[in-house]
Amino acid sequence: MHRRKMSARSVFDGAVFMSSEMKLLEDFKRDSHPDKVNLAGREYVGEHGHTTWLPLVRKIKQQIATDLTLTPEYPPILGIPEFTRRATELALGKDSPAIVESRVFGVQTVGCTGAVRLGAELLRSCCCSNSSWSGPILLSSPCDDSLLGTFKAAGIEDVQHYRYWDAESNGVCVENMVHDLENAPERSVVVLFASGHSPTGAELSQEDWKRLAEVMVTRQLFPFFLMSAQGLCSGSLKQDAWPVRHCVSLGLELLCAQSFSHNFGLYGERVGHLLCVLKQNLLAVQSQAEKLVQTLWSCPPMEGARVVTTVLNNPAHLVEWQESVKAIAERCMLIRERLRERLRLLGGPWHWDHIIKPGGLYCCFGLNTQQVEFLVQKKHIYVLPNGCLNVSAINSRNLDYVAESIHQALSSQL
Amino acid sequence: MSIFGEVPQAAPVAVFKLTADFREDQNPSKVNLGVGAYRTDECQPWVLPVVRKVEKMIADDHSLNHEYLPILGLPEFRSSASKIALGADSPAIKENRVGAVQCLGGTGALKIGAEFLRRWYNGTDNTKTPVYVSAPTWENHNAVFSNAGFEEIRPYKYWDAGKRGLDLEGFLGDLESAPDHSIFVLHACAHNPTGTDPTQDQWKQIADVMKRKSLFAFFDSAYQGFASGNLDKDAWAVRYFVSQGFELFCAQSFSKNFGLYNERVGNLTVVAEDQDNLNRVLSQMEKIVRITWSNPPSQGARLVAITLNTPELFAEWKDNVKTMADRVLLMRAQLKEKLKALGTPGTWEHITEQIGMFSFTGLNPKQVEYMVKEKHIYLMASGRINMCGLTTKNIDYVAESIHEAVTTVQ
Numbered sequence: 001m002h003r004r005k006m007s008a009r010s011v012f013d014g015a016v017f018m019s020s021e022m023k024l025l026e027d028f029k030r031d032s033h034p035d036k037v038n039l040a041g042r043e044y045v046g047e048h049g050h051t052t053w054l055p056l057v058r059k060i061k062q063q064i065a066t067d068l069t070l071t072p073e074y075p076p077i078l079g080i081p082e083f084t085r086r087a088t089e090l091a092l093g094k095d096s097p098a099i100v101e102s103r104v105f106g107v108q109t110v111g112c113t114g115a116v117r118l119g120a121e122l123l124r125s126c127c128c129s130n131s132s133w134s135g136p137i138l139l140s141s142p143c144d145d146s147l148l149g150t151f152k153a154a155g156i157e158d159v160q161h162y163r164y165w166d167a168e169s170n171g172v173c174v175e176n177m178v179h180d181l182e183n184a185p186e187r188s189v190v191v192l193f194a195s196g197h198s199p200t201g202a203e204l205s206q207e208d209w210k211r212l213a214e215v216m217v218t219r220q221l222f223p224f225f226l227m228s229a230q231g232l233c234s235g236s237l238k239q240d241a242w243p244v245r246h247c248v249s250l251g252l253e254l255l256c257a258q259s260f261s262h263n264f265g266l267y268g269e270r271v272g273h274l275l276c277v278l279k280q281n282l283l284a285v286q287s288q289a290e291k292l293v294q295t296l297w298s299c300p301p302m303e304g305a306r307v308v309t310t311v312l313n314n315p316a317h318l319v320e321w322q323e324s325v326k327a328i329a330e331r332c333m334l335i336r337e338r339l340r341e342r343l344r345l346l347g348g349p350w351h352w353d354h355i356i357k358p359g360g361l362y363c364c365f366g367l368n369t370q371q372v373e374f375l376v377q378k379k380h381i382y383v384l385p386n387g388c389l390n391v392s393a394i395n396s397r398n399l400d401y402v403a404e405s406i407h408q409a410l411s412s413q414l
Numbered sequence: 415m416s417i418f419g420e421v422p423q424a425a426p427v428a429v430f431k432l433t434a435d436f437r438e439d440q441n442p443s444k445v446n447l448g449v450g451a452y453r454t455d456e457c458q459p460w461v462l463p464v465v466r467k468v469e470k471m472i473a474d475d476h477s478l479n480h481e482y483l484p485i486l487g488l489p490e491f492r493s494s495a496s497k498i499a500l501g502a503d504s505p506a507i508k509e510n511r512v513g514a515v516q517c518l519g520g521t522g523a524l525k526i527g528a529e530f531l532r533r534w535y536n537g538t539d540n541t542k543t544p545v546y547v548s549a550p551t552w553e554n555h556n557a558v559f560s561n562a563g564f565e566e567i568r569p570y571k572y573w574d575a576g577k578r579g580l581d582l583e584g585f586l587g588d589l590e591s592a593p594d595h596s597i598f599v600l601h602a603c604a605h606n607p608t609g610t611d612p613t614q615d616q617w618k619q620i621a622d623v624m625k626r627k628s629l630f631a632f633f634d635s636a637y638q639g640f641a642s643g644n645l646d647k648d649a650w651a652v653r654y655f656v657s658q659g660f661e662l663f664c665a666q667s668f669s670k671n672f673g674l675y676n677e678r679v680g681n682l683t684v685v686a687e688d689q690d691n692l693n694r695v696l697s698q699m700e701k702i703v704r705i706t707w708s709n710p711p712s713q714g715a716r717l718v719a720i721t722l723n724t725p726e727l728f729a730e731w732k733d734n735v736k737t738m739a740d741r742v743l744l745m746r747a748q749l750k751e752k753l754k755a756l757g758t759p760g761t762w763e764h765i766t767e768q769i770g771m772f773s774f775t776g777l778n779p780k781q782v783e784y785m786v787k788e789k790h791i792y793l794m795a796s797g798r799i800n801m802c803g804l805t806t807k808n809i810d811y812v813a814e815s816i817h818e819a820v821t822t823v824q
Contacts, residue, residue: 009687010661010686010687010688010691011535011536011595011628011630011661011687012534012535012661012686012687012691012694012695013691014534014535014536014537014538015534015691015694015695015697015698016534016694016698017693017694017697018697018698018700018701019697020485020697020700021485021700021704022484022485022700042482043481043482050479051479051480051481052480053480058473058476061473062473062474064473065469065470065472065473066470066473071458071459071461071676072459072461072465072673072674072675072676072677073451073459073675073676074449074451074669074675074676075676077430110518110707110708110710110711111707111708111709112708113704113705113706113707113708114706114707114708117705117706117707121561122418123417125421126417126418126420126421132415132420133417146704146705146708149701149704149705150705150706152705153529153702153705153706155563187417189417222417253416253417253418261482265480266480267480267481267482267709268479268480268481268482268483268709268711268712268713269711269712269713270707270708270709270710270711278416278418279416279419280416280418280419281416281418281419281420281421283423284418284421284422284423284424285418285421287423287424287426288421288422288424290424290427291424291557292561294427294521294554294557294558295521295525295554295557295558295560295561295562296518296521296522296525296561296706296707297518297519297521297522297525297678297707298518298519298521298522298554298678299519299676299678300518300678301518301676301677301678301711301713301714302676302677303677303711303713303714304711304713
């Protein structure tokens, strides 16, 4: 029999309604305008407008599904050892001094977010243990809300920002960034982006990285790299990982959160990796990582990691995959060039070099709130609230419409 | 000095160390009665036939997209999983006050639930709200809630070692003395590690006190279907609480009953007072998920959703689950028989009275040490054994060893 108190208060009464991050996507889905374009997505989409797999990935998944030798057992807490080994090599290079000297361990995580969360929890556990370290963590300005939220949720209280995006130049102001790092407390943890900044997509040159690395060595700063799309920015896995490898070569300790979502198209499978390069005390830190993983997800999901491992273990597969990554990077580059060209032809006082300077998925136009609203409401072009957009969703069918609309948005405020 | 220079070594988790020791042991008669995973009579992991079937369907389906799942998970998984816990005809579901979050296994579901409760349960800061876990309980419960920010994790009396059963009086006493609005982690069925569940009547008594004192019921349901072989029977306690008007959480794991240990398939079912409260709760949980793992993995959830939503596959799955549960019941019956036939001192009724994967044998630490060191039979220091580790081939050896341990070691 079913009885309920009709006028009882809920124990959840205090919970405030939060607008969903998915709202933009839901609005787009409901939008019936024939010219609508979604430039706010988090995935790379092909010319046809959908996420895509390499035929190789599909084949491997079919093999996995019919492989009778694979067991469904609980994996190790830190993930498949083969996977972490390959992911580490991918990031650092097989002959990295850190690998040769056994100063590195890796953890298979639930996507890049999982890697960042685990890294943040590890750092917080340092605050709590008898160590003298108590922060701060330095995040770029701007940074994604979710990134800030991840550190806060892990219990890191001292979060500060360094200047990164410069609205004037539509790019990075390295001087400001260097200045802020030089004046940060010693032993601060600095969150940096290899393979493209989120949300702006703005990049640093190798010379910039060299300068920053020097500051980090002098001030004993600890880099926490986010490498969410290795290979997608320059087309070269090695080149995109250069900042990380350079820091390792200088003897810096660091954390690096990697994702295989973009470069394998395995978004749904949540394949991530947290790389830890340390000078000492490796086993103890590894044991703490195990302890923390058990409070988050116990052990990671296998499907996606099995696919990645199969590819990275096989030289022929590796070549095929690298080609596909290069093709994605080149397509993004091509779209950027075409977009710049269209905008240039439409006229106006603006410069468009910042569109083609960085590679990868994201592009930032420095649009203000009204301009963003105009694009979404009037033109049915969905961009991120901060005026950044995902270039992969621009294709030959919508390029003109997108360029014209951006031009209109900027012109309307003159 | 490195930031990580002073981080201390964490103690190894007992159950994993046990398995590691087992692996290294060269003795041909060795038996692993430690880790909680199902094994066939050949002592092999078992991919459920229905799972193999659906895995292939998924791999061959070219229409599936590869995007991120929604933050709260695959909708058809969430709703069908909640139906499994509450019953397809649950009035709460009909009243639109049931929702769910797809999580990384049972652990992930506990994590999200704990993080939510700490922020939004009773006022906006529950760091001091006591969380009660059974004595004993799954060793990870404490860590999950503690890491979510709860400062007071307390035991509630549960296992009576003397009578080898439920300490109901102690349990009810701890419920009474707990501060109002405290959170209680309840095992929905097949209690881990004791295998001892309250009877229906005892659950009613527990629910009465909890309602009177506004204690929050957070069910951990990792063995539905696995305990008795019947899904509905194993869900009785959760459904009873719902029928009594409780708002509650139920952390469901599909690791055991689908044999999908490695794909991390879990579901946090939320039962709220009404749809408005439910929506607010889910909106906050979405935020919490976003900064923990962002989106859950698709493989396992797709598999479970297809199975639960396709009548023939659902029937086949229930059958597979019964196969596993029946084998466990058989091993329980046989172990008890053999111990009785050997004349092993003590009573062994608890072997068949207990339910699910685990049994608290009642062996003391010295006897356990004997079993491990002398007989190469690996079990937890608490005396907990995983019945799935028993097979028709090793059950005689195990029974004889228990007999030796009990008669020669005090």
